Amino acid sequence: MxxxxxxxxxxxxxxxxxxxxxxxxxxxxxxxxxxxxxxxxxxxxxxxxxxxxxxxxxxxxxxxxxxxxxxxxxGVAKFAQLQATLELSRRHLASQLAKGNALTSPSLVRHYLSAQMRHLAHEEFAVLFLDTQHRIIRFESLFRGTLDSAAVYPREVAKRALELNAGALILAHNHPSGVAEPSDADRRITERLREALGLFDVRVLDHFVVGDGDVVSFAERGWL
Structure with missing residues (x-):
């Protein structure tokens, strides 16, 4: 029927x-x-x-x-329609995030980062660059890796933050395994980035690890 x-x-x-x-x-x-x-x-x-x-x-x-x-x-037409729908959803989240202070919308930040990174089959390291009022300047993926790792260079992150005149930033990377639990290496590189960026008065506000169904916040764990 x-x-x-x-x-x-x-x-x-x-x-x-x-x-x-x-x-x-x-x-x-x-x-x-x-x-x-x-x-x-x-x-x-x-x-x-x-x-x-x-x-x-x-x-x-x-x-x-x-x-x-x-x-x-x-078919191809449905595939194109679906990709357009998904991209509209990602852009809607981005526009909502850009309207206000990123720190007042932790749930929205989580949803946005999950939409951007959860589906990736390789590891990527990305940054939300913020102004001094913690409003979004830009989201950029800076480093791309293999299935389970991505090399991150603090100098490149600092260079891009200065180019964008960012006053603060939020770090993010995904775990293609689906498990969002941060590794010891994740904690070490976060500390290196915090120290390097601090030399230029750029604050690292948080670091999110995106998994399959969860997004872990370093700040909520008391690690930042």
Whole structure:
């Protein structure tokens, strides 16, 4: 039975409009994105099939073009639409963060860094450069590494902070293993960066480690 034959309050689109997007399941949200199903399968049925095939919503959203387009009911147009939607979400988070003081929105900082870095298959080290009022100047990925490491050079971080006239910054890097627990090496490089940047009166406010489902803050641990 097609979705248009379902009771009004059970249809994903109508349910979203009446109860809000948070009331929908992953399959229902995906069905709205798909819009239509395939022969003999409603959009919700197709969404459930896709979630089962990819192993959940995140693997589906992070699939590369080849694997995404190989799935029945998907294609290049849907892949392009999905990538545009994901990028809109990242830019929305960035614009929200840029409007205010980064330190008054720790949850938003976490969401933003997670959206930017969680899906990466390699380790990257990035910096949120802030002005003296702790407003966002720019987010930049400075160092890219292998599966489990990235070489970080304090001199390069300091150089970029001075170029941007930053008064403070927030460090961030991801753990492709998915485990956000900071290593001893993470703590050592953070201390080296704090000392090096302190010579130029640039404060390191926090260092976030982005994992699969968690983001650990050095400041909350009392390490900064």
């Amino acid at each position: 097609g979705i248009n034959h379902w009771p009004q309050d059970e249809r994903p689109r109508e349910k979203l409009l009446s109860r809000g997007a948070e009331a929908l399941s992953d399959a229902e949200l995906l069905a709205i994105f798909l819009r239509v199903g395939v022969q003999g399968r409603s959009a919700v049925d197709l969404a459930r099939d896709l979630l089962a095939r990819f192993g959940g919503l995140r693997p589906l959203l992070e699939a590369d073009q080849r694997h995404f387009c190989a799935a029945h009911g998907l």
